Amino acid sequence: MAAVADEDSLRRALAQKQSSIDVQGGAVRQLKSSGAAKLDIEAAVQALNALKLEKASIESQLQAALAGAAGGGSSSASRDAFRQAVVNTLERRLFYIPSFKIYRGVAGLYDYGPPGCSVKSNVLSFWRQHFVLEENMLEVDCPCVTPEVVLKASGHVEKFTDLMVKDEKTGTCYRADHLLKDFCKEKLEKDFSLSAEKAAELKHILAVLDDLSAEQLGAKIKEYGITAPDTKNPLSDPYPFNLMFQTSIGPSGVSPGYMRPETAQGIFVNFRDLYYYNGNKLPFAAAQIGQAFRNEISPRQGLLRVREFTLAEIEHFVDPQDKSHPKFSDVAKLEFLMFPRDDQVSGQCAKKLQLGEAVSRGTVNNETLGYFIGRVYLFLTRLGIDKDRLRFRQHLANEMAHYAADCWDAEIESSYGWIECVGIADRSAYDLRAHSEKSSVALVAQEKFSEPREVEKLVITPIKKELGLAFKGNQKMVTEALEAMEEKVAMEMKADLESKGEVEFHVCTLGKNVTIKKNMVSISKEIKKEHQRVFTPSVIEPSFGIGRIIYCLYEHSFYTRPSKAGDEQLNVFSFPPLVAPIKCTVFPLVQNKKYEEVAKLISKSLTAAGISHKIDITGTSIGKRYARTDELGVPFAITVDSTSSVTVRERDSKDQVRVDVEKVASVVREVADGLSSWADVLKMYPLHSSETAEE
Amino acid sequence: MAAVADEDSLRRALAQKQSSIDVQGGAVRQLKSSGAAKLDIEAAVQALNALKLEKASIESQLQAALAGAAGGGSSSASRDAFRQAVVNTLERRLFYIPSFKIYRGVAGLYDYGPPGCSVKSNVLSFWRQHFVLEENMLEVDCPCVTPEVVLKASGHVEKFTDLMVKDEKTGTCYRADHLLKDFCKEKLEKDFSLSAEKAAELKHILAVLDDLSAEQLGAKIKEYGITAPDTKNPLSDPYPFNLMFQTSIGPSGVSPGYMRPETAQGIFVNFRDLYYYNGNKLPFAAAQIGQAFRNEISPRQGLLRVREFTLAEIEHFVDPQDKSHPKFSDVAKLEFLMFPRDDQVSGQCAKKLQLGEAVSRGTVNNETLGYFIGRVYLFLTRLGIDKDRLRFRQHLANEMAHYAADCWDAEIESSYGWIECVGIADRSAYDLRAHSEKSSVALVAQEKFSEPREVEKLVITPIKKELGLAFKGNQKMVTEALEAMEEKVAMEMKADLESKGEVEFHVCTLGKNVTIKKNMVSISKEIKKEHQRVFTPSVIEPSFGIGRIIYCLYEHSFYTRPSKAGDEQLNVFSFPPLVAPIKCTVFPLVQNKKYEEVAKLISKSLTAAGISHKIDITGTSIGKRYARTDELGVPFAITVDSTSSVTVRERDSKDQVRVDVEKVASVVREVADGLSSWADVLKMYPLHSSETAEE
Known part of the structure; x- marks a missing residue:
C-alpha cells in the first residue's frame, strides 16, 4: 500500500513540475521574442533546465515505485530473465517441446518430452x-x-465463454479483456504524464476487469481508442466466444x-x-x-x-x-x-x-x-x-x-x-x-432412520366442487396456486379464514387476486412417520x-x-527424489572394462530395487557428466572408481560418501524412496575426499 | 474346409430334392384333376410327403454344417450367451459403464468404472x-x-475413411460394407434355397469385401436390392466418410x-x-x-x-x-x-x-x-x-x-x-x-564412418555450349534429363557414345527422342571420400x-x-495378481471387535507392503463375501477367525492355508507380486480344514 501512496504523490508532483516547466518555457520564449538581455535569457534557460532535471528525478522515483509495486521485490526484467533461463533449460533437455514444432507449432499446445513425461x-x-x-x-x-x-x-x-474482439480488416481475434488490461498496464507503467486521477481510474478498471460486461468492455475500448495490436486497425465490438472445441x-x-x-x-x-x-x-x-x-x-x-x-x-x-x-x-x-x-x-x-x-x-x-x-x-x-x-x-x-x-x-x-x-x-x-x-x-442419497421419525407435514386440500362453482374455467389455476403455497403463507391463510371467513389471494398464473372463502380449502398440519430422508x-x-x-x-x-573453473553458470533442478525423472546415474570414473562391469552389476541391483537410473559410459569428464545430470534434476550419482567400493554424490550439496559395491543399490533405494534422508547417509558412511573427484 | 465341401454338396442335394418335389407335386395335382382312383392319389401324396421329409432332413444337415463352419465348435447361440454373461457381470460390477448413461448414452463411448479403471x-x-x-x-x-x-x-x-450409405428418406447412415456383409451372411446362413453357385458368389464377396471400391459396393447393393435395415427405404450410393473427429x-x-x-x-x-x-x-x-x-x-x-x-x-x-x-x-x-x-x-x-x-x-x-x-x-x-x-x-x-x-x-x-x-x-x-x-x-540419421570411405560416384557433365547449339530453346530440358540419368542408363550411354559416337535419348519433358553426340556430355566414375552416410x-x-x-x-x-448349496451359478474372474483390480480382501469371520482390530492391523501391514486391498466388515455370510470378491477377480482373501492366526484363501482352487497374523501380509505380498506361487505357499503353510469355512 505504501508504494501506491508514493506513486500517487509522485504523479501529482510530476504534474506540478510539468506545469512549472510549461510556465518557465513560456517565459524563456517571451524573453527571446522580446529581445531581452542575453544574461537574462541564459538565467531563464538555466532555471528551465533545473526544473527539467527535477522532473527527470521524480520520473525515475516513479519508475522505481512502479517496479517495486509490481515485482514484490524483484524487477520485472529479472523475473523475465529467470523465466527465460528456466524455459531454455526445459526446452533444451526436452522436458517439453512445442507440439508439431517442425510445422512451426500451434500456440498453446506442448508435448512432454522424455524427462517431462517421467516427471508427470x-x-x-x-x-x-x-x-x-x-x-x-x-x-x-x-x-x-x-x-x-x-x-x-x-x-x-x-457460459464457458470469453469476450472476443476482431481486427475489422484482417479478422484476427483477441481477448477483449487482455487488450484493455494491456492498455491500462502500459499506461500506468510508462506514461509519466498520467494524472493521479487518470491513474486511479485505470487501476479501478484492472481491479474490476473480470466483472465487466461486453458492453462495458466495448465502451472502454472505444473511449481509450484501443486498436488491434499488430495492425492498429479498428476493432469490432466484444462478443462471447465459446471456449470448447466443438465437433x-x-x-x-x-x-x-x-x-x-x-x-x-x-x-x-x-x-x-x-x-x-x-x-x-x-x-x-x-x-x-x-x-x-x-x-x-x-x-x-x-x-x-x-x-x-x-x-x-x-x-x-x-x-x-x-x-x-x-x-x-x-x-x-x-x-x-x-x-x-x-x-x-x-x-x-x-x-x-x-x-x-x-x-x-x-x-x-x-x-x-x-x-x-x-x-x-x-x-x-x-x-x-x-x-x-x-x-x-x-x-x-x-x-x-x-x-x-x-x-x-x-x-x-x-x-x-x-x-x-x-x-x-x-x-x-x-x-x-x-x-x-x-x-x-x-x-x-437416502439416509435410512434407525427408527421411523415423526414429522409434522403441511396438508393443503382444495375443495374442488366449491372452487369450480366460484372460478369456473380458472379453477385449475387457482387450485394449483393453493397447493403450491409455502408453509408460512398457508398458515396465515388458515388463520385469516378462521377469523374473517375469507381472504384475498394472488394467483400468479392469472395475474390477479381472487377471493378464497372458508369452504374452498382445508389447511392443516399432520404428523407423519418417515423412514428415511432423501436429499x-x-x-x-x-x-x-x-x-x-x-x-x-x-x-x-x-x-x-x-x-x-568458475567460467560458466551451471543449471540445476533440485527435484526431490519423489518427482525426479531419473533417481540415479551410474558412471565409471574412467573408460575401463573392469569399472564398466561393476557399473552394470550396480545397474542390475538398481533395476531389481525398482530404481529408475541411467548408465553413462561415455568418455566425457566426470564434471561434465555431473553437470548434465544436475540439469535433469537427478538427485544421486554413483561413480565407480574401484571394484570394491564406489562413491555416491548428492546433487545439491555435492557431498560424496564411499559405499561398498554390494550395499550401494540398497543405500540409494532408501534415500530415493524417502525411507531415509541424505543426512542419515552422511552419518552412516565416510565422506569421500574430493581428490579423485574432478568436479 | 471339410464343412465347406459338405455345404456345397448339401445345397446341390437340396436343389435336386426340391425339383423332385416339384415334379411329384405336379403328378399329385394331375391325378386329382383327372379324377384318378383314391388309392392312386393317396400313394402319390405319400411319395410327395416322403420327399418333403427327406428335404427337411437335408436342410437340418445343412444348418448343422453351417453352424459348425461358423462357430469352430461352439454354436453362435452359446457364444452369445457366454458374452452376455460376461458383459452383465462387467456392467453390474462397474468394470465399465456406458458413458452418459443417464442421458441414454452415446454409441461407442464407455467409461471405466472403479475396478475397470484399476485393471487398466x-x-x-x-x-x-x-x-x-x-x-x-x-x-x-x-x-x-x-x-x-x-x-x-x-x-x-x-485416406482415413469408411464407405457410407444413407437412408434416402430419413438420412440415417450405415457402413456400406456392413450392410453387404450382413446380407451375404444372412443369405448363406438362412436361405436353404440358395444354389451352390450363388452361395459361392456370396462367399467370394465376403472374402474380398475390404478390397471393393465405392462403385463395386454400390453395384452389389443395387443388384441384391439391399435397403435400409430399419426402414426398408432405398439407399444412396456409397461415398467416403472421414473417420476423424474434426474441430x-x-x-x-x-x-x-x-x-x-x-x-x-x-x-x-x-x-x-x-x-x-x-x-x-x-x-x-x-x-x-x-x-x-x-x-x-x-x-x-x-x-x-x-x-x-x-x-x-x-x-x-x-x-x-x-x-x-x-x-x-x-x-x-x-x-x-x-x-x-x-x-x-x-x-x-x-x-x-x-x-x-x-x-x-x-x-x-x-x-x-x-x-x-x-x-x-x-x-x-x-x-x-x-x-x-x-x-x-x-x-x-x-x-x-x-x-x-x-x-x-x-x-x-x-x-x-x-x-x-x-x-x-x-x-x-x-x-x-x-x-x-x-x-x-x-x-x-547419420552414420559417421570411423574412417572415411572411398565411394565410387557417377559424374555426368553436360557440355552446355554444344547442347545450346544443338537444341536451342530445349537445351535446359535436355540438360536436366541427362543429369537425372540413373547409373545403368548413363553407363550404357557412355559405352554407346564411345562405340558409335552418338545415341538416341528419350527426354520425358519434351516427349520425344533427341540425338546426343559424343561432344555433348562427359560421363565418368570418380572415387570420392565420404565421412558419413545420411539416411x-x-x-x-x-x-x-x-x-x-x-x-x-x-x-x-x-x-x-x-x-x-448348488442353487446358483457364481461368476469368477481368474485375473492373475498382476492385473487384478484389488489384490486381497480382509474379512473378520464374524462381527466382533477383536477380529476387527486384527483385520485393521493386517490392513496396515498390507498398505505398508503396497498391496491394494479392501476390508469388508459387513455381517454378510462369509460365502457371500467370497462370491462378491471372486466376481471382482480378487485373487486372495484373508479371513480373521482368531487373534493369532488367520486363513488365506486362493480364489480359483478355493484352497485355504493358515498363517500367523504377523506373517500374513508378507506372504500375500510375495504371491501378489509374483515372487512366489500359490503352490509355494501350499508347501510352506498347513492347509486349513474347511470346517469353519462357511463356503
Missing part, C-alpha cells in the same frame, strides 16, 4: 497414492468426447459434441452407479485423471495457459447437513499462508494461519473443505513446491458461482505472478441437481491443473551455480 | 515396465488436438484440426529432437500412451469398436541396412501360434512355430520385427491371455500398405471371433519421409489397442461355478 507420471502416481488410495476413492475414466446435452446441463454451452459425433451431423472442458461431469453423471457401488453410503469420493480442453482465443503465458491439459479432479459427495470429516484432526495443526476474503478486501497480505483455527472460526466454511485444503498443502509441498511461495486464497464474493458455499484456490508464485493451480470448492448440490433436472434421473448430496471438489503445478515446480526447483 | 492402470503400468523401462524407450506425451497439416502429411485426411483450433475458424486417430504422429514429428536426445544414435525407440479417436459411422461389437480408446504405441527407429536385434536370442526359443500369409492363402490353419526359425526362414522379415512379436507374446500371456486363443497373423499382400515391409497382428479369439489387438508393422521409411517432405525439415531410418511399430486387450482378458478370465 511421478506426479500423477503420487497423486493417486496421496488421494485415491489413501482415501479409498472410486477412480473412473470417462471419454473426452461429450455430447451437447451433458454440457448444456452443466452450463458450459451457455460432431457420428456421420449424420445432427449430434453436436464437445471435447470436455473438465473431467468432473463424467463423475456427476455416474453418481447413481457410484453411490450404489459404495453400498449406498455417504460420504464417498470419486476421482478422475484425464485430458481437458479449452480453445483459448490467443494463448499466452507459455506452459500455464494451454489448449489441452491434464486435470486430476476429486468429487467428494457429502450430506449437506454434516460436513464434518473424521480425519480433520490429522491436518488441523498445519500452519500455512492463507488469504481470506476479508483480508483481500481490506488490502492486507496473505498470512500464516493454523488450519484448525481457520475452520473453527468459520474462515473456512466446513471441516471437509478444510481437510482437503490441508491435504492439498501436503501434496504440493511434498512435490517440492516452496511453502513460502504457496498460499490459499479465498474467492471473493464476485468470483464465486452463486451456488458455491465457499471456494479456495491454491496459488503458487511464479515469474508470472500468483498462479491458480488447484481449486477447492464446495459446490453445494448444484451439479447433481442440474443433471437430475435435465436427465429426469434422480441423483439423490441431494453436496459436492466438495478439489481440482488440480497438473501442468501448472509441474511448471511451478520447475521454477521453484531451478537454480544456477558456477562451474568448478 | 495395472495393464498400463505393466506395459511401461515391460516395454519402456526394459528397453530404455523415450516416452513422450503429445496432445490429442492435431492441426490439419500433420494429418495431411500422414495421409489421414485423404477448429482457435477462434478464427481458419485453422482446421482433428482429434488424433493414433498417437504415432506425435512421435514422428519429434524424431529430430528425440534422435538428438539419444546422442544421435540408432536404434532407439520412442513410446506414447494416450487417447485416440475414431468417429465410427455406426459402432458395433460393444467394447471392441469404440469412438475413443487408449492406444499404447512404440516407434522403434532402426537403420534399414541393419535390422538385427541384440536381444533377439532372448525370445528366439519361444513357440506359439503363427499364421503366415502363405498358410492363409492355401487355406491352412494357424500353427505353432518357433520364433527363431520363423525369422531365419524369412517368414518374419527381420530380427527386430521378430523380437517385438516375441515381446508382445510375453506381454499378453503374462497379463492372462490364453496362449491357445492367441495367434500372430501376417497381413496378406492386399491388406498391407504399399510401403510396409512386413506386418503381423496379434489376434485374440473372443466371442466375436479373432480380434486384432496389437499390430506390429515394419513401416519402412514412409512416415519420416512424408513429414520431411511436407515440413521441409530433414528427418534423417532415413526405418520404423518398426508395435501398436496396442489397450481396451481391446482388456476386453479379451475379461472373456478369457471369466468362468462360472456352482455355489456350495
Whole structure:
C-alpha cells in the first residue's frame, strides 16, 4: 500500500513540475521574442533546465515505485530473465517441446518430452497414492468426447465463454479483456504524464476487469481508442466466444459434441452407479485423471495457459447437513499462508494461519473443505513446491458461482505472478441437481432412520366442487396456486379464514387476486412417520491443473551455480527424489572394462530395487557428466572408481560418501524412496575426499 | 474346409430334392384333376410327403454344417450367451459403464468404472515396465488436438475413411460394407434355397469385401436390392466418410484440426529432437500412451469398436541396412501360434512355430520385427491371455500398405471371433519421409564412418555450349534429363557414345527422342571420400489397442461355478495378481471387535507392503463375501477367525492355508507380486480344514 501512496504523490508532483516547466518555457520564449538581455535569457534557460532535471528525478522515483509495486521485490526484467533461463533449460533437455514444432507449432499446445513425461507420471502416481488410495476413492475414466446435452446441463454451452474482439480488416481475434488490461498496464507503467486521477481510474478498471460486461468492455475500448495490436486497425465490438472445441459425433451431423472442458461431469453423471457401488453410503469420493480442453482465443503465458491439459479432479459427495470429516484432526495443526476474503478486501497480505483455527472460526466454511485444503498443502509441498511461495486464497464474493458455499484456490508464485493451480470448492448440490433436472434421473442419497421419525407435514386440500362453482374455467389455476403455497403463507391463510371467513389471494398464473372463502380449502398440519430422508448430496471438489503445478515446480526447483573453473553458470533442478525423472546415474570414473562391469552389476541391483537410473559410459569428464545430470534434476550419482567400493554424490550439496559395491543399490533405494534422508547417509558412511573427484 | 465341401454338396442335394418335389407335386395335382382312383392319389401324396421329409432332413444337415463352419465348435447361440454373461457381470460390477448413461448414452463411448479403471492402470503400468523401462524407450506425451497439416502429411485426411450409405428418406447412415456383409451372411446362413453357385458368389464377396471400391459396393447393393435395415427405404450410393473427429483450433475458424486417430504422429514429428536426445544414435525407440479417436459411422461389437480408446504405441527407429536385434536370442526359443500369409492363402490353419526359425526362414522379415512379436507374446500371456486363443497373423499382400515391409497382428479369439489387438508393422521409411517432405525439415540419421570411405560416384557433365547449339530453346530440358540419368542408363550411354559416337535419348519433358553426340556430355566414375552416410531410418511399430486387450482378458478370465448349496451359478474372474483390480480382501469371520482390530492391523501391514486391498466388515455370510470378491477377480482373501492366526484363501482352487497374523501380509505380498506361487505357499503353510469355512 505504501508504494501506491508514493506513486500517487509522485504523479501529482510530476504534474506540478510539468506545469512549472510549461510556465518557465513560456517565459524563456517571451524573453527571446522580446529581445531581452542575453544574461537574462541564459538565467531563464538555466532555471528551465533545473526544473527539467527535477522532473527527470521524480520520473525515475516513479519508475522505481512502479517496479517495486509490481515485482514484490524483484524487477520485472529479472523475473523475465529467470523465466527465460528456466524455459531454455526445459526446452533444451526436452522436458517439453512445442507440439508439431517442425510445422512451426500451434500456440498453446506442448508435448512432454522424455524427462517431462517421467516427471508427470511421478506426479500423477503420487497423486493417486496421496488421494485415491489413501482415501479409498472410486477412480473412473470417462471419454473426452461429450455430447451437447451433458454440457448444456452443466452450463458450459451457455457460459464457458470469453469476450472476443476482431481486427475489422484482417479478422484476427483477441481477448477483449487482455487488450484493455494491456492498455491500462502500459499506461500506468510508462506514461509519466498520467494524472493521479487518470491513474486511479485505470487501476479501478484492472481491479474490476473480470466483472465487466461486453458492453462495458466495448465502451472502454472505444473511449481509450484501443486498436488491434499488430495492425492498429479498428476493432469490432466484444462478443462471447465459446471456449470448447466443438465437433460432431457420428456421420449424420445432427449430434453436436464437445471435447470436455473438465473431467468432473463424467463423475456427476455416474453418481447413481457410484453411490450404489459404495453400498449406498455417504460420504464417498470419486476421482478422475484425464485430458481437458479449452480453445483459448490467443494463448499466452507459455506452459500455464494451454489448449489441452491434464486435470486430476476429486468429487467428494457429502450430506449437506454434516460436513464434518473424521480425519480433520490429522491436518488441523498445519500452519500455512492463507488469504481470506476479508483480508483481500481490506488490502492486507496473505498470512500464516493454523488450519484448525481457520475452520473453527468459520474462515473456512466446513471441516471437509478444510481437510482437503490441508491435504492439498501436503501434496504440493511434498512435490517440492516452496511453502513460502504457496498460499490459499479465498474467492471473493464476485468470483464465486452463486451456488458455491465457499471456494479456495491454491496459488503458487511464479515469474508470472500468483498462479491458480488447484481449486477447492464446495459446490453445494448444484451439479447433481442440474443433471437430475435435465436427465429426469434422480441423483439423490437416502439416509435410512434407525427408527421411523415423526414429522409434522403441511396438508393443503382444495375443495374442488366449491372452487369450480366460484372460478369456473380458472379453477385449475387457482387450485394449483393453493397447493403450491409455502408453509408460512398457508398458515396465515388458515388463520385469516378462521377469523374473517375469507381472504384475498394472488394467483400468479392469472395475474390477479381472487377471493378464497372458508369452504374452498382445508389447511392443516399432520404428523407423519418417515423412514428415511432423501436429499441431494453436496459436492466438495478439489481440482488440480497438473501442468501448472509441474511448471511451478520447475521454477521453484531451478537454480544456477558456477562451474568448478568458475567460467560458466551451471543449471540445476533440485527435484526431490519423489518427482525426479531419473533417481540415479551410474558412471565409471574412467573408460575401463573392469569399472564398466561393476557399473552394470550396480545397474542390475538398481533395476531389481525398482530404481529408475541411467548408465553413462561415455568418455566425457566426470564434471561434465555431473553437470548434465544436475540439469535433469537427478538427485544421486554413483561413480565407480574401484571394484570394491564406489562413491555416491548428492546433487545439491555435492557431498560424496564411499559405499561398498554390494550395499550401494540398497543405500540409494532408501534415500530415493524417502525411507531415509541424505543426512542419515552422511552419518552412516565416510565422506569421500574430493581428490579423485574432478568436479 | 471339410464343412465347406459338405455345404456345397448339401445345397446341390437340396436343389435336386426340391425339383423332385416339384415334379411329384405336379403328378399329385394331375391325378386329382383327372379324377384318378383314391388309392392312386393317396400313394402319390405319400411319395410327395416322403420327399418333403427327406428335404427337411437335408436342410437340418445343412444348418448343422453351417453352424459348425461358423462357430469352430461352439454354436453362435452359446457364444452369445457366454458374452452376455460376461458383459452383465462387467456392467453390474462397474468394470465399465456406458458413458452418459443417464442421458441414454452415446454409441461407442464407455467409461471405466472403479475396478475397470484399476485393471487398466495395472495393464498400463505393466506395459511401461515391460516395454519402456526394459528397453530404455523415450516416452513422450503429445496432445490429442492435431492441426490439419500433420494429418495431411500422414495421409489421414485423404485416406482415413469408411464407405457410407444413407437412408434416402430419413438420412440415417450405415457402413456400406456392413450392410453387404450382413446380407451375404444372412443369405448363406438362412436361405436353404440358395444354389451352390450363388452361395459361392456370396462367399467370394465376403472374402474380398475390404478390397471393393465405392462403385463395386454400390453395384452389389443395387443388384441384391439391399435397403435400409430399419426402414426398408432405398439407399444412396456409397461415398467416403472421414473417420476423424474434426474441430477448429482457435477462434478464427481458419485453422482446421482433428482429434488424433493414433498417437504415432506425435512421435514422428519429434524424431529430430528425440534422435538428438539419444546422442544421435540408432536404434532407439520412442513410446506414447494416450487417447485416440475414431468417429465410427455406426459402432458395433460393444467394447471392441469404440469412438475413443487408449492406444499404447512404440516407434522403434532402426537403420534399414541393419535390422538385427541384440536381444533377439532372448525370445528366439519361444513357440506359439503363427499364421503366415502363405498358410492363409492355401487355406491352412494357424500353427505353432518357433520364433527363431520363423525369422531365419524369412517368414518374419527381420530380427527386430521378430523380437517385438516375441515381446508382445510375453506381454499378453503374462497379463492372462490364453496362449491357445492367441495367434500372430501376417497381413496378406492386399491388406498391407504399399510401403510396409512386413506386418503381423496379434489376434485374440473372443466371442466375436479373432480380434486384432496389437499390430506390429515394419513401416519402412514412409512416415519420416512424408513429414520431411511436407515440413521441409530433414528427418534423417547419420552414420559417421570411423574412417572415411572411398565411394565410387557417377559424374555426368553436360557440355552446355554444344547442347545450346544443338537444341536451342530445349537445351535446359535436355540438360536436366541427362543429369537425372540413373547409373545403368548413363553407363550404357557412355559405352554407346564411345562405340558409335552418338545415341538416341528419350527426354520425358519434351516427349520425344533427341540425338546426343559424343561432344555433348562427359560421363565418368570418380572415387570420392565420404565421412558419413545420411539416411532415413526405418520404423518398426508395435501398436496396442489397450481396451481391446482388456476386453479379451475379461472373456478369457471369466468362468462360472456352482455355489456350495448348488442353487446358483457364481461368476469368477481368474485375473492373475498382476492385473487384478484389488489384490486381497480382509474379512473378520464374524462381527466382533477383536477380529476387527486384527483385520485393521493386517490392513496396515498390507498398505505398508503396497498391496491394494479392501476390508469388508459387513455381517454378510462369509460365502457371500467370497462370491462378491471372486466376481471382482480378487485373487486372495484373508479371513480373521482368531487373534493369532488367520486363513488365506486362493480364489480359483478355493484352497485355504493358515498363517500367523504377523506373517500374513508378507506372504500375500510375495504371491501378489509374483515372487512366489500359490503352490509355494501350499508347501510352506498347513492347509486349513474347511470346517469353519462357511463356503
